[in-house]
Amino acid sequence: MHGTPPATRTTCPYCGVGCGVLAVPDGRGGAAIAGDPDHPANFGRLCSKGAALGETLGLATRLLHPEIGDARVSWDAALDRVAEGFRDTVAKHGPDSVAFYVSGQLLTEDYYVANKLIKGFIGTANIDSNSRLCMASSVAGHKRAFGADLVPVQYSDLEAADLVVLVGSNLAWCHPVLFQRLAAAKAKRPALKVVNIDPRATATNDIADLHLALKPGSDVALFNGLLAAIVEAGAVDECFVRRHTVNFEQALATARRDAPDLAAVARTCDLPVADLQRFYAGFLATERVVTLWSQGVNQSSSGVDKVDAIINCHLATGRIGKAGMGPFSITGQPNAMGGREVGALANMLAAHLDFERPGDHDKLRRFWQAPNLAARPGLKAVDMFRAVGAGKIKAIWIMATNPAVSLPEADAVRRALGTCEFVVVSDCERDTDTARLAHVRLPALAWGEKEGTVTNSERRISRQAPFLLPPGEARADWWIVAQVAQRLGHGKAFAFDGPASIFREHAALTAFENGGTRDLDLGGLAGLSDTDYARFAPVQWPAPAARKMARPFADGRFYTADGRARFIAAGARPPMQATSGEHPLVLNTGRLRDQWHTMTRTAKSPRLSRHRPEPLLEMHPDDITARGLVPGSLARLTSRWGSSVHRVLAEPGMRRGEVFAPMHWTDALAGGVRVNAVSNPAVDPISGQPELKHTPVQVAPLPTAWSGLILTRRRLGLDLPYWVDAVGSSCRRYEVAGDTPIDAAFAILADQIAAMRPNLEVHDRTGRRLRAAWFDGDRLEACLFLAREPEPHDRDWLMQQFEAEALTGPDRLRLLAGRAGAEAASAGRSICVCFGIGENRIREAVGAGAMTVEALGERLGCGTNCGSCLPELRGLIAESKQKAVA
Ligand SMILES: Nc1nc2c(c(=O)[nH]1)N[C@H]1C(S)=C(S)[C@@H](COP(=O)(O)OP(=O)(O)OC[C@H]3O[C@@H](n4cnc5c(=O)[nH]c(N)nc54)[C@H](O)[C@@H]3O)O[C@H]1N2
Ligand SMILES: Nc1nc2c(c(=O)[nH]1)N[C@H]1C(S)=C(S)[C@@H](COP(=O)(O)OP(=O)(O)OC[C@H]3O[C@@H](n4cnc5c(=O)[nH]c(N)nc54)[C@H](O)[C@@H]3O)O[C@H]1N2
Numbered sequence: 001m002h003g004t005p006p007a008t009r010t011t012c013p014y015c016g017v018g019c020g021v022l023a024v025p026d027g028r029g030g031a032a033i034a035g036d037p038d039h040p041a042n043f044g045r046l047c048s049k050g051a052a053l054g055e056t057l058g059l060a061t062r063l064l065h066p067e068i069g070d071a072r073v074s075w076d077a078a079l080d081r082v083a084e085g086f087r088d089t090v091a092k093h094g095p096d097s098v099a100f101y102v103s104g105q106l107l108t109e110d111y112y113v114a115n116k117l118i119k120g121f122i123g124t125a126n127i128d129s130n131s132r133l134c135m136a137s138s139v140a141g142h143k144r145a146f147g148a149d150l151v152p153v154q155y156s157d158l159e160a161a162d163l164v165v166l167v168g169s170n171l172a173w174c175h176p177v178l179f180q181r182l183a184a185a186k187a188k189r190p191a192l193k194v195v196n197i198d199p200r201a202t203a204t205n206d207i208a209d210l211h212l213a214l215k216p217g218s219d220v221a222l223f224n225g226l227l228a229a230i231v232e233a234g235a236v237d238e239c240f241v242r243r244h245t246v247n248f249e250q251a252l253a254t255a256r257r258d259a260p261d262l263a264a265v266a267r268t269c270d271l272p273v274a275d276l277q278r279f280y281a282g283f284l285a286t287e288r289v290v291t292l293w294s295q296g297v298n299q300s301s302s303g304v305d306k307v308d309a310i311i312n313c314h315l316a317t318g319r320i321g322k323a324g325m326g327p328f329s330i331t332g333q334p335n336a337m338g339g340r341e342v343g344a345l346a347n348m349l350a351a352h353l354d355f356e357r358p359g360d361h362d363k364l365r366r367f368w369q370a371p372n373l374a375a376r377p378g379l380k381a382v383d384m385f386r387a388v389g390a391g392k393i394k395a396i397w398i399m400a401t402n403p404a405v406s407l408p409e410a411d412a413v414r415r416a417l418g419t420c421e422f423v424v425v426s427d428c429e430r431d432t433d434t435a436r437l438a439h440v441r442l443p444a445l446a447w448g449e450k451e452g453t454v455t456n457s458e459r460r461i462s463r464q465a466p467f468l469l470p471p472g473e474a475r476a477d478w479w480i481v482a483q484v485a486q487r488l489g490h491g492k493a494f495a496f497d498g499p500a501s502i503f504r505e506h507a508a509l510t511a512f513e514n515g516g517t518r519d520l521d522l523g524g525l526a527g528l529s530d531t532d533y534a535r536f537a538p539v540q541w542p543a544p545a546a547r548k549m550a551r552p553f554a555d556g557r558f559y560t561a562d563g564r565a566r567f568i569a570a571g572a573r574p575p576m577q578a579t580s581g582e583h584p585l586v587l588n589t590g591r592l593r594d595q596w597h598t599m600t601r602t603a604k605s606p607r608l609s610r611h612r613p614e615p616l617l618e619m620h621p622d623d624i625t626a627r628g629l630v631p632g633s634l635a636r637l638t639s640r641w642g643s644s645v646h647r648v649l650a651e652p653g654m655r656r657g658e659v660f661a662p663m664h665w666t667d668a669l670a671g672g673v674r675v676n677a678v679s680n681p682a683v684d685p686i687s688g689q690p691e692l693k694h695t696p697v698q699v700a701p702l703p704t705a706w707s708g709l710i711l712t713r714r715r716l717g718l719d720l721p722y723w724v725d726a727v728g729s730s731c732r733r734y735e736v737a738g739d740t741p742i743d744a745a746f747a748i749l750a751d752q753i754a755a756m757r758p759n760l761e762v763h764d765r766t767g768r769r770l771r772a773a774w775f776d777g778d779r780l781e782a783c784l785f786l787a788r789e790p791e792p793h794d795r796d797w798l799m800q801q802f803e804a805e806a807l808t809g810p811d812r813l814r815l816l817a818g819r820a821g822a823e824a825a826s827a828g829r830s831i832c833v834c835f836g837i838g839e840n841r842i843r844e845a846v847g848a849g850a851m852t853v854e855a856l857g858e859r860l861g862c863g864t865n866c867g868s869c870l871p872e873l874r875g876l877i878a879e880s881k882q883k884a885v886a
């Protein structure tokens with residue numbers, strides 16, 4: 001008898017919460033996915049993205065064989081070519097003429113091997129990570145204040161706190177399971193208060209007692225004001241400050257310059273004095289405070305100062321190193337933390353060993369037996385790609401990241417890669433914006449196939465375990481790097497026989513001549529057998545060999561030379577690029593609930609594609625009107641660096657003068673919409689992290705002759721000023737717009753959709769609306785709607801028609817009308833993607849008296865699985881209550 005195969009315990013490959021997942025393969029290349037009830041990050045919960053992992057495992061678009069140019073080659077040929085490219089470039093131009101650009105989506109083992117090869121054996125520190133765009137400011141802020149990159153808070157502290165301050169974090173959408181843990185703790189204990197500090201009113205406001213919609217970039221002033229208020233109120237923990245810190249007076253003097261009084265702070269931050277007072281009073285009156293931050297803090301030209309301005313307030317009150325309190329930088333990627341641990345950033349060595357600390361270089365050189373170990377820091381991401389553009393870096397190997405989309409000044413990045421002599425890309429997908437520019441493409445194992453460890457936001461190391469066989473010729477990233485290392489003549493140092501042996505070496509390095517001088521110590525894990533490693537239960541570091549793990553900083557000792565934390569005197573300054581008459585608006589960018597980064601995986605999931613199928617530009621309604629736009633129309637976003645096209649969404653929760661666009665869409669999935677073509681390349685002077693949340697822009701109507709919708713079972717390659725591809729369960733959906741005459745465009749698109757003439761075609765007499773549909777027998781194959789003005793078709797209903805085996809008679813006519821008849825009301829925009837419940841149905845249920853999320857859940861099921869849509873459900877309920885009052 002065959003029972004259900006046992007579930008594989010693994011970890012979600014998306015955000016830094018690091019949820020445990022149970023995966024049961026279905027034997028057909030897919031798997032059933034569930035939350036792991038025993039994992040300490042999520043205790044069984046998963047968000048919409050985690051729950052939809054099963055929909056992302058398909059192989060249709062995977063890179064399955066090595067390629068040189070567009071030709072499939074053997075692994076030997078590809079690896080020889082990569083080794084030759086790097087060897088020749090180094091021989092001719094020296095080690096600093098080559099670079100690796102890596103990612104927080106590599107496993108710790110992959111990351112370790114890449115860092116070891118380039119720093120230890122090629123002999124340059126030109127290795128940087130997409131963590132530069134993500135965590136670099138927090139890393140630098142921690143090191144300045146604590147003497148080490150150590151996060152002293154864990155998830156349970158959020159639940160134990162009495163006040164949680166969220167700064168520049170859309171926790172509800174970006175760390176949904178952590179958000180749910182916080183929401184549940186608050187529901188159980190309403191005394192737990194939440195303050196949300198974000199220029200936008202996001203879904204995270206759902207649990208906020210106070211929202212401070214501050215002026216973008218003004219966080220330093222806000223927290224300097226808090227430091228001054230702490231002193232004013234006599235709330236300083238004098239004993240802690242005296243015994244465990246230095247530099248308090250200098251930091252206070254600077255804070256007072258920024259914050260001579262409350263009114264001054266209110267002006268700088270553009271906040272009501274009363275709201276500031278409430279925030280400060282709450283902070284002063286509450287001992288257990290966690291301040292949690294993310295990209296609204298890090299992605300800033302004053303990111304490091306923002307981090308330290310926050311940490312200053314925790315040091316001044318001694319609120320660090322104890323349960324329920326502390327400064328908490330949460331990580332974005334599944335292994336952002338692992339990359340920091342192995343040191344795969346241009347300004348670090350490895351294992352929290354530093355270029356600057358005397359003796360560290362020598363320790364690493366001896367441990368690795370690497371006489372060629374890089375002696376000075378390499379180029380950080382933005383500078384690295386500028387050096388590629390300037391021809392100084394002539395060979396680059398990009399692993400597990402998509403810089404042609406995710407870096408600022410993305411058009412310049414693309415041009416740089418286009419002119420680079422030798423570009424190698426390791427990816428799981430064949431057609432990414434970056435892979436298109438590669439000379440050699442190397443197929444990497446994906447989630448579900450690869451094996452190793454990741455570290456989450458609370459320093460907890462968990463395993464990613466394989467439950468699918470490697471497809472095609474795809475190989476583990478560590479294997480690929482080690483093979484190239486061997487071809488470069490470093491066989492002995494890279495003779496790893498699997499991830500377990502790499503992990504043991506990494507753990508041994510963290511303990512090497514450590515003796516309590518370095519925070520990162522995994523000595524207790526350096527002796528794991530292969531079997532221990534395979535069964536490895538999640539563990540938090542430090543995990544030294546001899547001592548028991550203690551809460552970081554519980555003893556008031558820090559990792560500076562004198563053991564004391566540093567207050568940092570950091571004065572407020574405005575963002576680097578100021579608005580002007582030509583570019584009067586501020587572009588803020590970030591994430592959507594159901595997409596991950598450059599969408600190479602989440603865009604495969606029909607249910608995730610339903611939440612926001614297009615890249616919308618969120619604007620205050622007054623700004624929309626002022627620019628002659630209307631909601632739903634297309635607009636061009638322009639900056640000094642480039643432009644992109646978006647559909648306009650009216651969002652009263654935006655501040656006037658600021659617009660928000662998602663970072664996700666690429667040229668592989670759309671045309672004209674890469675927002676980082678617009679983003680400015682200013683960076684924080686210390687961390688090198690780009691200011692991705694603040695670019696001066698202009699927004700203007702996009703002149704179009706027509707816009708439309710194509711639904712088809714086949715994928716299309718389009719060449720239009722605006723097009724966006726989204727996957728449905730039985731068809732693809734293309735939103736399109738163009739500036740050529742509508743009749744000609746219609747004919748060209750019809751030709752692209754099918755070789756034959758449409759079975760149905762309806763043009764209205766004025767020539768303003770053209771429609772066609774194609775059938776294969778009775779089965780719907782495609783439909784095309786073009787019109788001079790955007791039309792409100794019922795897209796969800798139309799996409800459902802592709803699920804029917806046969807469409808005949810009146811159904812066909814309804815199809816060309818673009819919507820269901822009166823008898824079948826449309827479900828509307830998808831809110832709960834787990835059960836496919838649309839906005840209209842939710843509004844109906846609310847109208848019929850379901851005024852709580854529980855009641856909605858009982859009636860429709862929505863919100864009862866992953867819970868990611870709960871903030872939006874509450875929003876619809878609140879809206880209805882407001883209407884009732886008005
Ligand atoms: N759904 C989803 N979740 C993700 C990801 C994803 O792609 N999709 N990516 C993961 C990764 S790698 C990361 S790094 C995290 C990021 O997680 P978050 O940082 O929470 O997400 P973002 O949307 O980038 O930005 C957060 C907020 O910063 C605000 N902000 C902008 N400027 C300022 C400012 O000057 N001050 C303050 N206080 N706030 C400001 C923005 O309005 C935005 O709401 O998410 C992770 N989780
Ligand atoms: N405007 C704007 N831009 C931003 C941000 C923002 O807030 N606003 N946020 C920044 C931040 S915080 C981040 S983290 C970056 C993220 O930006 P990227 O790292 O560029 O985004 P991803 O789409 O995650 O790219 C990962 C790539 O690796 C591939 N991949 C996945 N798993 C593996 C694997 O195991 N091995 C290999 N070899 N390949 C793999 C995927 O197919 C994909 O092509 O974007 C940054 N860019």
Ligand code: SF4
Pocket residue numbers: 012013014015016017018019042045046047048049050051174175176177178
């Ligand atoms: S919160 Fe969601 S995306 Fe993040 S690790 Fe958990 S399931 Fe994955």
Ligand SMILES: [Mo]
Pocket residue numbers: 133134135332333
């Ligand atoms: Mo990130």
